[in-house]
Amino acid sequence: MPIPKEGETFRLLNYGTNSVLVANTGIGEGALTSYKGKVYEDQIFELIPRSDGTFYIQTVYVTSADRYGQIFSLPGAVGVAYTYDDVDSKHFTFEEGSSNRAGWYRLVTPAFNLVLTGKPWNYHADGEKYDDQYFKFETDYGEVTKSADA
Numbered sequence: 001m002p003i004p005k006e007g008e009t010f011r012l013l014n015y016g017t018n019s020v021l022v023a024n025t026g027i028g029e030g031a032l033t034s035y036k037g038k039v040y041e042d043q044i045f046e047l048i049p050r051s052d053g054t055f056y057i058q059t060v061y062v063t064s065a066d067r068y069g070q071i072f073s074l075p076g077a078v079g080v081a082y083t084y085d086d087v088d089s090k091h092f093t094f095e096e097g098s099s100n101r102a103g104w105y106r107l108v109t110p111a112f113n114l115v116l117t118g119k120p121w122n123y124h125a126d127g128e129k130y131d132d133q134y135f136k137f138e139t140d141y142g143e144v145t146k147s148a149d150a
Contacts, residue, residue, distance in 0.1 A: 003094055003105070003137060004047055009060060010139045011043050015097075015104045016132030017118035021045070023059035023070065023082050031080040032118055038145045045072070054091035054110065074107075074114045078121045088112065095125075097134050104134035 004010050012021040019032035023042045033043070041061050048056040048071075057072040059082060070082035073089040081089075088111030095106040106125070107116040114122045118132030 002103075004139055006047060006049055008139060009044050009046050010137040011039070011141050012045065012057075012107075012135045013138050014118040014132060015101060015134035015136065016130065019118060020138075021072070021116075021135070023061045023072070031116070031120075039141050039143065040145050044141070044144060050091060052091070054093055056090055057092055057107070074109045074112060074116060074122050076112075076122070077114070080116070089114075097129075101131070101134050104136050106133050107135060 013035060014020070014032055017032060018035050020035050020043050021031055022033040022040075023045070042059065044060045045057050046060060048058050050056065059070050059072065061070070070084060071090045073081040073083060073087065075081045075089050089109050091109060091111060093108045093110055095108055096102065097104045097106070106129070108114070108125045113125045115125045115133050116135070117123050117130070123130075123133060
């Protein structure tokens with residue numbers, strides 16, 4: 001699956017864990033949830049291109065405080081964050097895999113040299129490449145259910 005165009009929504013499915021990225025967790029918490037259940041709005045994202053060739057990964061999820069458009073971030077070696085501030089940990093590039101990982105991408109923050117994984121911690125982008133570092137942009141995800149905490 002190619003990288004989605006601006007304005008196209010998607011879910012991020014992890015190759016190694018068969019889980020999807022979810023936007024209702026805090027810093028230091030796990031970032032993935034079961035793929036096989038209902039599709040909730042906190043699993044839906046869109047890409048916002050930046051002038052430097054990187055992208056923001058923005059959630060379309062509206063929080064209980066009626067806030068829309070938080071940006072996904074890898075703030076360090078552990079966990080993820082969703083904020084509105086413009087920090088380098090929110091700027092992503094995508095490295096496509098090869099062979100059995102073709103069409104799957106590593107989500108890399110160049111400023112911190114980190115890649116998202118299927119575990120609660122992040123990994124150095126220049127280290128060994130494992131299956132749980134690869135994600136697919138799933139644009140055909142079916143009906144979306146309103147999230148419980150919205």
